[in-house]
Amino acid sequence: MYDIKALYEADSVQHAVQLLLEHPEAVIIAGGSDVLIKIREGKLAGRELISIYGLDELRGIRKEEDGTIRIGSLTSFRHITADPIIRKHLSVLGEAVDMVGGPQIRSIGTIGGNTCNGVTSADSASTLFSLDAVIEITGPDGIRLVPIEQFYLGPGKVDLRAGELQTSILIAKDSYIGYKGHYIKYGMRNAMEIATTGCSVNVKLSRDKKTVRDIRIGYGVAGPVPLRARHTEDVIRGCAVSAETRSRIGEEVREDVHPRDSWRAAKDFREHLCSTMAMRAFTEAVRKSGGEIDD
Amino acid sequence: MTEDMRQFKQVTCTINGVRRTTMVDVRASLTDMLRNDYRLTSVKKGCEVGECGACTVLIDGEAFDSCIYLAVWADGKDILTLEGLEGPSGELSDIQQAFIDETAIQCGLYSPGFIMTAKEILDTGKLYTDDELRKLLSGHLCRCTGYENIMKAVKKTMYKRLGKKYPD
Ligand SMILES: Cc1cc2nc3c(=O)[nH]c(=O)nc-3n(C[C@H](O)[C@H](O)[C@H](O)COP(=O)(O)OP(=O)(O)OC[C@H]3O[C@@H](n4cnc5c(N)ncnc54)[C@H](O)[C@@H]3O)c2cc1C
Ligand code: FES
Numbered sequence: 001m002y003d004i005k006a007l008y009e010a011d012s013v014q015h016a017v018q019l020l021l022e023h024p025e026a027v028i029i030a031g032g033s034d035v036l037i038k039i040r041e042g043k044l045a046g047r048e049l050i051s052i053y054g055l056d057e058l059r060g061i062r063k064e065e066d067g068t069i070r071i072g073s074l075t076s077f078r079h080i081t082a083d084p085i086i087r088k089h090l091s092v093l094g095e096a097v098d099m100v101g102g103p104q105i106r107s108i109g110t111i112g113g114n115t116c117n118g119v120t121s122a123d124s125a126s127t128l129f130s131l132d133a134v135i136e137i138t139g140p141d142g143i144r145l146v147p148i149e150q151f152y153l154g155p156g157k158v159d160l161r162a163g164e165l166q167t168s169i170l171i172a173k174d175s176y177i178g179y180k181g182h183y184i185k186y187g188m189r190n191a192m193e194i195a196t197t198g199c200s201v202n203v204k205l206s207r208d209k210k211t212v213r214d215i216r217i218g219y220g221v222a223g224p225v226p227l228r229a230r231h232t233e234d235v236i237r238g239c240a241v242s243a244e245t246r247s248r249i250g251e252e253v254r255e256d257v258h259p260r261d262s263w264r265a266a267k268d269f270r271e272h273l274c275s276t277m278a279m280r281a282f283t284e285a286v287r288k289s290g291g292e293i294d295d
Numbered sequence: 296m297t298e299d300m301r302q303f304k305q306v307t308c309t310i311n312g313v314r315r316t317t318m319v320d321v322r323a324s325l326t327d328m329l330r331n332d333y334r335l336t337s338v339k340k341g342c343e344v345g346e347c348g349a350c351t352v353l354i355d356g357e358a359f360d361s362c363i364y365l366a367v368w369a370d371g372k373d374i375l376t377l378e379g380l381e382g383p384s385g386e387l388s389d390i391q392q393a394f395i396d397e398t399a400i401q402c403g404l405y406s407p408g409f410i411m412t413a414k415e416i417l418d419t420g421k422l423y424t425d426d427e428l429r430k431l432l433s434g435h436l437c438r439c440t441g442y443e444n445i446m447k448a449v450k451k452t453m454y455k456r457l458g459k460k461y462p463d
């Protein structure tokens with residue numbers, strides 16, 4: 001038995017909004033793989049819950065007419081990895097969420113929960129940052145769209161107001177066409193492990209594969225919330241696909257990241273990880289794009 | 296919570312092929328419901344926080360930790376526990392027998408969970424590499440056997456079902 005004060009089950013998004021307004025103290029539960037653990041730990045014990053788990057309308061992945069890929073917030077990690085649209089256009093995201101916990105966690109864990117918990121180590125976050133994902137939020141006043149970088153307000157805090165829930169994650173066509181990405185998760189174990197640091201690199205190469213036309217670098221656990229290495233991206237855009245460029249990435253990202261000491265890893269070790277992982281992820285992203293770095 | 300404030304909900308689902316209905320406390324996990332209401336005690340309570348896999352069942356064919364799944368969510372679902380693997384006269388399934396043959400069991404606490412995940416893996420009818428199998432089984436802990444025999448049991452059954460020779 002869980003220590004739950006009351007459970008309200010939403011049967012539509014509108015109903016969820018109504019329940020959230022009626023019970024302002026209640027906590028949303030999607031898959032519950034964060035919420036139920038916090039109830040066991042006592043942090044969320046004795047609270048009212050609003051379950052959105054039954055909202056099948058928020059499950060699944062669709063390509064819209066303008067090419068935008070829409071991922072329903074309740075889609076589980078395993079369904080994201082297995083989805084044909086993801087495999088074709090956003091394989092890096094499918095690979096990243098395939099590193100969450102173990103298989104059973106990937107059955108229950110949702111991408112909405114992974115982003116709404118506001119945690120910097122969330123395995124989907126760095127990749128969604130590097131894909132310029134947009135968060136769709138539905139509330140009493142209808143729908144609003146927020147770029148993922150602005151959705152994170154601080155550790156454990158995201159831009160959700162009274163009566164609101166996250167309904168989709170959107171990736172615009174311009175953000176994925178021509179790009180290939182690679183995610184690296186560094187942890188002490190290969191499974192059932194929270195990332196010490198995560199790094200996701202997306203590149204778009206020139207037609208001849210010799211120039212980096214665009215690069216987007218996302219990090220988890222390189223700061224209190226996931227972040228983008230904007231400074232490095234500006235420096236590297238337009239550079240040659242080469243070993244020098246790769247080394248440059250390794251140096252420049254140190255300006256962008258600001259990890260801290262924790263029981264998992266020391267600050268200087270995390271800085272080293274941020275640098276090395278960006279270089280390795282860049283190499284892989286280039287390779288997936290059909291380019292080559294001469295060593 | 297006082298007795299009179301308790302919330303209950305009727306949950307109808309298919310368990311091991313049979314349609315069942317019961318009233319559950321909304322605070323119950325699926326583990327609670329399967330063990331307490333249906334006496335399906337193969338569903339073990341290990342960590343109860345999603346770390347160990349002892350409580351694994353298949354829901355609509357996919358492996359879930361039933362300890363972090365609310366019982367009310369089971370409404371309308373198709374649930375399979377280890378008890379559902381038995382044949383009509385109580386015969387063991389191939390994967391259960393393989394666990395015995397390979398000594399993949401010692402205390403037995405974590406075996407039902409492993410076997411349920413193995414069932415999902417084997418039913419795909421695919422041939423997996425050792426690395427793939429390790430990843431697919433990584434949501435389970437076992438402190439007795441050291442995993443090698445478990446890997447062997449799953450792998451041997453996989454080869455057998457596919458009619459292929461087990462590589463020694
Ligand atoms: C054993 C174990 C291992 C784990 N390993 C990993 C790991 O390796 N990597 C990783 O990233 N995570 C890991 N997690 C954490 C967890 O599984 C993920 O964060 C998961 O994505 C949470 O999704 P959920 O649907 O279960 O979230 P829930 O627990 O239901 O919700 C999480 C938070 O988001 C809010 N929320 C959920 N959905 C919405 C919505 N649509 N709108 C508004 N608010 C919402 C909830 O109120 C809550 O605050 C692990 C968890 C466990 C138990
Ligand atoms: S008892 Fe459910 S995972 Fe450990």
